[in-house]
Amino acid sequence: MLDVQDVSVRFGGIVALDGLSFTIDEGQICGLIGPNGAGKTTMFNVISRIYDATSGRVSFHGKDLLAAQAHGIARLGIARTFQNLALFPTMTLLENVMVGAHSQGRGGFMKSTFRIGTAKAERDLRDEAGDLLRSLQLDHLAFRPASGLPFGTLKRLEIARALAARPTFLLMDEPASGLTHGEVDELSETIRRVRDDFKLSVMLVEHHMAMVMGISDKVVAMEFGRKIAEGRPAEVQNNERVIAAYLGTSA
Amino acid sequence: MPTAIKESSPPHWLARILAVAVLAALALYIASSAKPSTLGNITEACTLAVAAVALNLLLGFNGQISIGHSTFAGLAAFTAGYSVNFWRWNPYVSLAVGLVLCFVLGLALGLPALRLKGPYLALVTLAVAFVWPTIAAKFLDKKVKASTLKGTKLQPPTWTGLTNSRPDRAVFLYWLAVVILVLAYVIVRNLRKSRIGRALVAVRDNETAAAVMGVNLKFTKTVTFGISAAIAGASGWLTAARLDRLDENSFTILNSIKYLLALFLGGAATLAGPIVGAFVYYFVDDYLKTHAPTWHWLPGPISKGPVASFLLGTIVIIFVFIAPFGLVGFIKDQVRRVFVVTPRPLKQAVASPELIEHTSDATAAESSAQD
Ligand SMILES: Nc1ncnc2c1ncn2[C@@H]1O[C@H](COP(=O)(O)OP(=O)(O)O)[C@@H](O)[C@H]1O
Numbered sequence: 353m354l355d356v357q358d359v360s361v362r363f364g365g366i367v368a369l370d371g372l373s374f375t376i377d378e379g380q381i382c383g384l385i386g387p388n389g390a391g392k393t394t395m396f397n398v399i400s401r402i403y404d405a406t407s408g409r410v411s412f413h414g415k416d417l418l419a420a421q422a423h424g425i426a427r428l429g430i431a432r433t434f435q436n437l438a439l440f441p442t443m444t445l446l447e448n449v450m451v452g453a454h455s456q457g458r459g460g461f462m463k464s465t466f467r468i469g470t471a472k473a474e475r476d477l478r479d480e481a482g483d484l485l486r487s488l489q490l491d492h493l494a495f496r497p498a499s500g501l502p503f504g505t506l507k508r509l510e511i512a513r514a515l516a517a518r519p520t521f522l523l524m525d526e527p528a529s530g531l532t533h534g535e536v537d538e539l540s541e542t543i544r545r546v547r548d549d550f551k552l553s554v555m556l557v558e559h560h561m562a563m564v565m566g567i568s569d570k571v572v573a574m575e576f577g578r579k580i581a582e583g584r585p586a587e588v589q590n591n592e593r594v595i596a597a598y599l600g601t602s603a
Numbered sequence: 604m605p606t607a608i609k610e611s612s613p614p615h616w617l618a619r620i621l622a623v624a625v626l627a628a629l630a631l632y633i634a635s636s637a638k639p640s641t642l643g644n645i646t647e648a649c650t651l652a653v654a655a656v657a658l659n660l661l662l663g664f665n666g667q668i669s670i671g672h673s674t675f676a677g678l679a680a681f682t683a684g685y686s687v688n689f690w691r692w693n694p695y696v697s698l699a700v701g702l703v704l705c706f707v708l709g710l711a712l713g714l715p716a717l718r719l720k721g722p723y724l725a726l727v728t729l730a731v732a733f734v735w736p737t738i739a740a741k742f743l744d745k746k747v748k749a750s751t752l753k754g755t756k757l758q759p760p761t762w763t764g765l766t767n768s769r770p771d772r773a774v775f776l777y778w779l780a781v782v783i784l785v786l787a788y789v790i791v792r793n794l795r796k797s798r799i800g801r802a803l804v805a806v807r808d809n810e811t812a813a814a815v816m817g818v819n820l821k822f823t824k825t826v827t828f829g830i831s832a833a834i835a836g837a838s839g840w841l842t843a844a845r846l847d848r849l850d851e852n853s854f855t856i857l858n859s860i861k862y863l864l865a866l867f868l869g870g871a872a873t874l875a876g877p878i879v880g881a882f883v884y885y886f887v888d889d890y891l892k893t894h895a896p897t898w899h900w901l902p903g904p905i906s907k908g909p910v911a912s913f914l915l916g917t918i919v920i921i922f923v924f925i926a927p928f929g930l931v932g933f934i935k936d937q938v939r940r941v942f943v944v945t946p947r948p949l950k951q952a953v954a955s956p957e958l959i960e961h962t963s964d965a966t967a968a969e970s971s972a973q974d
């Protein structure tokens with residue numbers, strides 16, 4: 353389904369990704385791990401077309417992703433969350449989720465200006481967004497603006513907003529950061545549930561090892577922009593280079 | 604505790620209908636009883652309000668600044684003046700063509716806006732506003748400058764029962780201004796409350812995230828620029844309809860700054876803000892012009908005349924510090940102590956029940972009570 357081939361990204365002198373290759377199959381949860389600065393977020397940004405790859409290829413269901421534009425990615429079925437939150441702070445939680453469904457909607461400037469024949473779509477969208485908020489236990493905050501809410505709450509809002517695009521492939525960048533232990537377990541549960549209910553493939557960047565290893569079907573480990581291991585969680589966990597990378601740079 | 608009114612409940616509808624009815628009655632009352640000079644003032648205030656509404660769409664909701672909106676007003680005004688006087692166009696056709704021209708020029712200006720942010724965009728639009736009077740002076744000879752829609756060129760249609768006498772004409776122009784202002788307001792309101800409106804605000808709040816959600820940044824930003832420019836053009840057309848003469852100094856950067864001050868005074872990114880702001884700005888300005896003192900101890904040119912604009916500028920700046928969401932934000936805060944409108948609760952029946960394992964107990968009433 354997702355096929356990343358030999359992707360490199362350079363920022364001036366910095367090599368953020370250095371010939372990275374891996375694949376993800378339909379319905380898989382793939383964990384992407386590595387110390388800070390390994391290039392995980394950069395990989396996400398390449399897939400969502402925020403960064404251009406210096407070289408390499410990325411295909412999604414056989415389509416060349418790098419030929420698409422950033423705003424075309426959602427329509428291909430790819431949605432994501434952001435490591436450092438990229439919400440719409442002045443909008444309510446409900447509106448945030450409704451924007452998440454932008455790629456699913458129709459009605460451009462003309463229809464919006466005259467507001468003819470948009471009422472039903474708006475109502476349905478509102479109901480759907482409400483359902484998503486409820487499924488992430490955010491419905492009681494639906495009419496609050498996003499700014500000023502706790503980090504963990506906003507992380508869940510990011511997931512709800514991403515799901516509103518009805519993706520087939522969901523990228524999550526450190527969804528468990530800032531969550532308590534109990535919340536992390538709940539989040540694992542949510543991700544699995546969401547994967548099954550929405551028939552998703554998931555790519556998950558996370559430092560919380562117990563969570564990644566518990567939930568992933570496969571794990572890709574990175575260091576300095578390169579892949580150092582790929583395989584089942586247990587294999588990667590016991591890989592010497594992975595252990596060295598983690599003991600060496602972060603702990 | 605404030606009284607809660609449910610959104611779209613009968614009392615809420617009643618309040619809305621009442622508000623519209625009161626405003627309509629007020630407009631009718633003014634038309635029937637005000638002096639022509641007062642009507643002229645209100646027409647000017649409406650003209651300013653239309654431009655401020657235009658800027659609100661662009662700056663308030665989409666986060667793109669323009670100090671060049673006076674240029675669009677000027678373009679539409681001169682288009683109307685020229686085409687009606689020299690080509691004998693119907694004045695309403697000249698309005699339509701002016702709006703199209705402004706839309707196209709707006710798109711063109713929106714293109715550099717794609718690459719520029721904040722102060723840089725402000726600079727480019729400022730440059731346009733700066734260059735415009737020079738262009739106007741160069742290409743417009745005396746005859747053209749004197750060409751507006753005055754006199755017989757834009758007459759009240761017979762069905763209105765109005766003649767082209769001075770008092771009747773004032774009533775007619777007043778209604779034209781009111782109707783155009785209402786249309787501008789409705790367009791911006793519709794946009795804001797729709798899919799596109801959410802996209803506009805999303806772009807303002809976080810461009811990257813908006814793009815990831817599927818919002819085409821280039822298209823959205825340039826078209827918004829175009830629509831905003833066209834609405835500003837409608838304001839310029841009203842100016843051409845009211846004045847006897849236009850010249851290169853009719854639409855300078857000072858006009859653009861006036862639009863900005865009116866917008867921030869009333870409250871950017873609120874629907875009523877630019878209108879309230881424009882009216883308050885216009886009438887305070889009008890009052891100060893005749894009542895403000897002249898302070899000779901002030902430096903430079905401001906010591907020469909009444910300190911009206913200096914005072915007004917200071918008032919607006921101080922006000923924006925006290926009430927960052929403008930007059931409308933301030934009024935809303937006060938009203939909220941007495942009445943709150945609780946949003947329509949989320950639908951309880953669930954589309955895909957298998958997804959919902961933890962249905963939260965919190966009812967909509969509880970959630971709004973937390974606000
Ligand atoms: N926009 C950018 N400009 C310059 N350097 C960047 C940019 N984005 C990421 N980098 C660099 O690329 C490397 C990888 O960063 P990142 O992908 O954020 O790592 P991770 O998510 O694994 O912690 C880092 O050295 C980072 O400083």
Ligand SMILES: [Mg+2]
Nearest residue numbers: 392393394435
């Ligand atoms: Mg990262």
